[in-house]
Amino acid sequence: MTSSTGRHEPITALHTGAGDPLLLLHPFMLSPHCWHRVATRLSDRCEVFAPALAGHWGGPPLNGRLVDTSRLADVVEGQLDELGWRTCHIAGNSLGGWVAFELARRGRARTLTAIAPAGGWNQTSVIQYWLGVQFLGLVPITGLGRWVPEGLRSGSIARRAAGLAIAKHFDAVPPEDLVATITAATNCAALLPLLAGSIRYPGLGDLRELAVPTRLLMCEYDRVIPNRRYARHFLRNLPESADRILVNGVGHVPMLEAPDRIAALIAEHMQAGRPHLRAV
Structure with a gap:
């Protein structure tokens, strides 16, 4: 199941360590490479599994013109079954956070850490359409990028542009991780x-009945899903027992620029009997 962690080759999945089972789910348009440094830090206490989502670089194919997160969750559930993981701790970022909530609703999560999760809206929400329009603007850019020579695609200008989109301090992200992004x-x-599916199908809706211990991590300098607009749904609809934490000084994909902090926040949440934090 695990392929090479070379940054220029797709990663089918990261699978490392031993201990409590921990599932890590990557953001939209990225791959398990973004979890590499976090997985390394947690592998001394956890068996970490970070698969490539269906339809993403290194992931299984995804057929159909309209796809929603429930289909992505179906594929991940099948992978958990292959591993023999009836339940596991789950952490997901952006789209991975949305899929993580879907899996939690299916009873597959022991704890849930949602990092700048997507899906925080109801059907026909203005926020839902606005986010879709933002990503739609990437279609011609990614299409052009496939035809650009690799030397330009991995050059300093391209790396800087990618880093500014997903991180506050892009110079803290290793160049090879920016190239993989x-x-x-x-x-x-x-x-x-x-x-297309995110526009047609509803978001996560009401989360107040979520039974699994949940930690919401909001990124202070999130340029992709800004807190002012997109975090309100989670702040209002998560159970009172859920942690709500603002992670200072990071962008939308904090695992790339602050792996120590993200690994610590995930590990802390996994520990039983900890006090609930109600920050922000």
Whole structure:
């Protein structure tokens, strides 16, 4: 199940460590490469599994013109069954956070850490359409990127542009991770099907009945899903027992620029008997 972690090759899945089972789900248009440094830090206490989502670079194919997160969750559930994981701790970022909530509703989560999750809207929401329009603007860019020579695609200008989109301090992100981000985005077959599905199908809706211990991590400098607009649904609809934490000084994909902090926040939440934090 696990392929090479070389940054220029697609990663089918990261699978490392031993201990409590931990599932890590990557954002839209990225791949498991974004979890590599977090997985390394947690592998001394957890068996970490970070698969490539269907339709993404390194992931299984995804057929259909309209795709919603429930189909992505179906594929991940099948992978959990293959591993023999009836339940596991789950952490997901952006689209991965949305899929993580879907899996939690199916009873597959022991704990849930949602990092700048997508899906925080009801059907026919203005926020839902606005986010779709933002990502739609990436279609011609990623299409052009496939034809650009690799030397330009992985050059300093392209890396800087990618870093500014997903991180506050892009210079803290290793260059090879920025190159992998660009490569994953230009090889995301699910881009249009998921955009179409996200507009047609509802978001996460009411989360107040969610029984699993939940931690929401909001990124202070999130340029993709800004907190002012997109975090309100989660702040209002998560159970009172859920943690609500603002992670300072990071962008939308904080695992790339602050792996120590993200690993610590996930590990802390996994520990039983901890006090609930109600920050922000």
